[in-house]
Amino acid sequence: MTQHAPSFKPSLGLLDATMIVAGSMIGSGIFIVSADITRHTGSSGWLLLVWLITGFMTLTAALSYGELSAMFPKAGGQYVYLKEAYNPLTAFVYGWSFFTVIQTATIAAVGVAFAKFTAYLAPVFSEDNILAEAGGLKISAAQLLSIAVILLLTFINTRGIKSGKLVQTTLTIIKLMSLAALIACGLIFLRPDVWSANWQAPFALRPLPSSGSPVPYTLMAALGAMAAAMVGSIFSSDSWHNVAFIAGEIRNPKKNIGMSLFLGTLIVTILYILANITYLAVLPLHDIAFAEKERVAVAVSQVMFGKAGTLMIAAMIMISTFGCNNGLILAGARVYHTMANDGLFFRRAGRLNEAAVPSFALWIQCVVACAWSISGKYGQLLDMISFVVVGFYMLTIAGIFILRKKRPDIERPYKAFGYPVLPVIYIVMGLSFCLLLIFYKPGFTWPGLIIALAGIPVYYLTTARNRALISPQTGTR
Numbered sequence: 039m040t041q042h043a044p045s046f047k048p049s050l051g052l053l054d055a056t057m058i059v060a061g062s063m064i065g066s067g068i069f070i071v072s073a074d075i076t077r078h079t080g081s082s083g084w085l086l087l088v089w090l091i092t093g094f095m096t097l098t099a100a101l102s103y104g105e106l107s108a109m110f111p112k113a114g115g116q117y118v119y120l121k122e123a124y125n126p127l128t129a130f131v132y133g134w135s136f137f138t139v140i141q142t143a144t145i146a147a148v149g150v151a152f153a154k155f156t157a158y159l160a161p162v163f164s165e166d167n168i169l170a171e172a173g174g175l176k177i178s179a180a181q182l183l184s185i186a187v188i189l190l191l192t193f194i195n196t197r198g199i200k201s202g203k204l205v206q207t208t209l210t211i212i213k214l215m216s217l218a219a220l221i222a223c224g225l226i227f228l229r230p231d232v233w234s235a236n237w238q239a240p241f242a243l244r245p246l247p248s249s250g251s252p253v254p255y256t257l258m259a260a261l262g263a264m265a266a267a268m269v270g271s272i273f274s275s276d277s278w279h280n281v282a283f284i285a286g287e288i289r290n291p292k293k294n295i296g297m298s299l300f301l302g303t304l305i306v307t308i309l310y311i312l313a314n315i316t317y318l319a320v321l322p323l324h325d326i327a328f329a330e331k332e333r334v335a336v337a338v339s340q341v342m343f344g345k346a347g348t349l350m351i352a353a354m355i356m357i358s359t360f361g362c363n364n365g366l367i368l369a370g371a372r373v374y375h376t377m378a379n380d381g382l383f384f385r386r387a388g389r390l391n392e393a394a395v396p397s398f399a400l401w402i403q404c405v406v407a408c409a410w411s412i413s414g415k416y417g418q419l420l421d422m423i424s425f426v427v428v429g430f431y432m433l434t435i436a437g438i439f440i441l442r443k444k445r446p447d448i449e450r451p452y453k454a455f456g457y458p459v460l461p462v463i464y465i466v467m468g469l470s471f472c473l474l475l476i477f478y479k480p481g482f483t484w485p486g487l488i489i490a491l492a493g494i495p496v497y498y499l500t501t502a503r504n505r506a507l508i509s510p511q512t513g514t515r
Contacts (some may be wrong), residue, residue, distance in 0.1 A: 044390040046113060046286035047199060052294045052301075054203050058281045059100075059302025061210035062365035064217070064358055066151035067274025068310050068333035069351070072317055076327040080252050082318050083240030085326075088264070089314055091467070093307035098464040100278055100303040101455040102435045104296030107282050108452040109441070111291035114376030115282030115369075115433055123437025123444075126380065132430050133377045134493030139423050139486070141370040142279065142403060145363055146410035149184030152359035156183060158352035177412060184288040184411045187360065191367050192404040198393035199287050202368040208368050209361030216354045217309050220335070224316025227342045236318045246327045262478025265471055269424045269482060272471075275310070276427060277362075278303050280369035292451045367407075367409035371399035381504045382497070422485040425475050430492075432468040435461050 050058075075088050106119045117136070121129035150165070157164040157180065165180040193203040243260050244252040255263055281298050285291045298503045313335075317326050320338045329337040334353070339347030371387075375396035378388030387399040438454055438461055454461055 044392060044394045046319070046390070048287055048289045048291070048392045049199055050203055050284070050288045050294075052083060052298055054207050055288050055294050055298035056301045056305075057207040057210040058284070058307050058365050058369065059278050059298050060214060060279040061206050061361045062280040062369065063275055063302070063306045063360035063362075064210075064213055064309075065148045065274070066155070066355055066359050067270065068091070068217075068313055069358075070332045071270030071274050072314055072334050073327055073329050074270050074405060075267045076323055077246050078263045079309075080246040080323070080327075081240055081242050082236045082323065084264075085318070086311060086314055087241075088267050088271050089311050092268060092275050093303075093311065095272075095464055095467055096275045096278055096303050097300075098456070098460045099305060099431055099435060100299040102457075102461050102464065103279055103282060104113050104452050105454040105457075106434070106441075107285060107295035107299070108292045109448055109450055111285045111288075111295065112286060112376075113286040113372040115285065115373065116279055117373050117376055117429065119431070119434050119437055121380075123440045124433070126382070127494070128433065130377070130382050130497045130500075131490055131493040133373055133382065134496060135426055135430070135486075135490045136370070136373055137383075137403070137406065138493075139489055140427060141366060141373075142406040143410045145188060145366050145370070145403070145407040146184065146331055147330055148359050148363045148366065148408070149187050149411055150180055150318075152187055152356055152363070153180035153183035155352045155355040155359070156180075158348055159356075160449065175315065175412075176414070181411050181414065185408045187363065188367070188404055188407050191360075191364050192400050195368050195371070196391065196395060196397040196400055198395055199284075199368075200362040202364060205364045206361060207367065209357055209364065212357040213354065213361055214305065214309070216357065217313060218352075220339070220354070221312045221316050222307070222308045223342055224319050224338065228319040229341075232322055233319050236323055246323065248328055258478075261474050262504055265459040265474035266479050266482070268471060269421055269475075269479075270312075272424055273421075273429065275303075275306070276411075278306070280365055283369040283372040286372070286402070296452045346497055359372075364438050367400065367403065370403050371396045374399040374403065382500055421482055423489070424486070425472055425483040426486040426490045428471055432465050432472075435464055 072085060076085050079085055079088060105117070108120050110122060112118060117133050118130050120132050153163050154165055163179045163183045165178045167179040168176050168339050169179055169182065170177040194205060242254070243263070244254045245263065246252055278299065279303070281288070282295055285295055288294050317334055317338055320341050322336070325337060326334055336348055336351045339351040341347070343350060374387045377383035378385055378399070384398070384402065387396060387402065389396070389398065391397040438457065441448070472483070
């Protein structure tokens with residue numbers, strides 16, 4: 039009897055797919071990055087506007103990706119879209135950046151965020167608890183807990199898609215309800231004097247110093263400040279497209295991927311904006327900007343519930359980051375699986391285990407993410423990679439225009455909402471963001487660009503090696 043190699047099992051419905059979108063987006067960022075945004079913008083109106091702009095960009099991109107996901111409902115997502123619209127080189131550079139930094143460093147950062155908030159409940163896991171030191175490298179208890187979480191979630195996901203689905207759907211529902219509860223409590227505990235003071239000059243764009251009076255920006259400095267402020271909100275809203283990576287495991291992917299992208303990003307965008315309204319209702323702008331260790335949600339909860347609030351938020355963020363990392367780990371391995379089948383990644387990553395999941399791809403992703411956890415350099419890299427992430431989003435959305443000309447006859451069960459206006463608006467906004475970072479925050483751009491461009495020689499070395507392996511077998515030179 040002939041035995042067939044395992045193949046992906048379509049076992050995820052619309053709810054599961056939507057929870058992967060929302061769960062992969064919500065990590066620790068929404069509870070922290072508003073501090074940095076407030077320091078850059080200095081006003082309540084601009085704080086909300088940064089989140090609104092980011093939400094608009096995310097929703098627009100998600101609606102555009104719906105067309106691509108319906109055209110190519112297969113594992114690999116953005117990697118596949120770039121290959122189809124452009125060429126294998128462009129797709130590989132994305133996959134290379136995704137594996138070396140974008141996904142793996144994000145997994146590390148979210149893992150360490152889980153550990154940092156665990157320390158509120160168990161201080162032994164504090165990032166200040168240094169367990170080993172060698173040269174300039176310090177290894178803390180928080181980093182080791184992060185590695186343990188990454189290992190655990192990787193193991194769970196090697197047991198099959200149903201195991202990962204159960205963790206993802208359950209935890210995402212819990213954290214959506216928890217975030218909604220925090221928002222509701224913010225309305226109950228609204229402090230009218232604080233709210234009124236925060237809206238005295240809502241659109242006065244200026245840096246907010248820790249002491250003294252703020253000095254308004256010049257026009258050019260204001261543009262740079264907006265770009266820098268959006269780095270945090272974009273990072274907090276990223277990974278929404280992870281559901282497209284697992285298209286081979288979603289039932290009716292031509293319909294459900296696009297719908298889950300829309301529903302997931304819409305739910306998270308609304309919750310993010312309402313969460314920031316809660317911050318403004320409870321804390322003065324200065325307290326938001328200079329919350330201890332930038333933990334704005336902790337400061338808000340302390341005002342509402344005292345010391346018990348700290349523990350509540352810590353538990354909430356632990357659930358949030360644990361679920362977020364599950365979604366990132368689950369989805370990321372499918373990209374490497376597709377790359378391996380194209381001959382552009384480790385061959386073993388292209389195989390599925392008896393549970394029909396790419397276990398080798400999961401474990402090699404785990405190794406790199408754990409290495410980033412130990413290095414402690416993930417935070418800086420994620421700031422630096424925002425430029426590259428938005429750049430690939432723009433390329434992918436521009437691919438809709440290219441594919442409509444190059445492959446007009448291919449079936450399109452769903453077409454990008456607002457085409458061509460909304461996709462063009464996204465590209466213009468994304469390009470503006472990237473150009474502003476180049477001019478005003480070059481430290482946020484060139485490292486990520488170097489990492490991405492390093493993929494070009496790797497691509498040519500890989501393809502040359504593949505040709506060398508094939509030539510002797512075919513008798514050619």
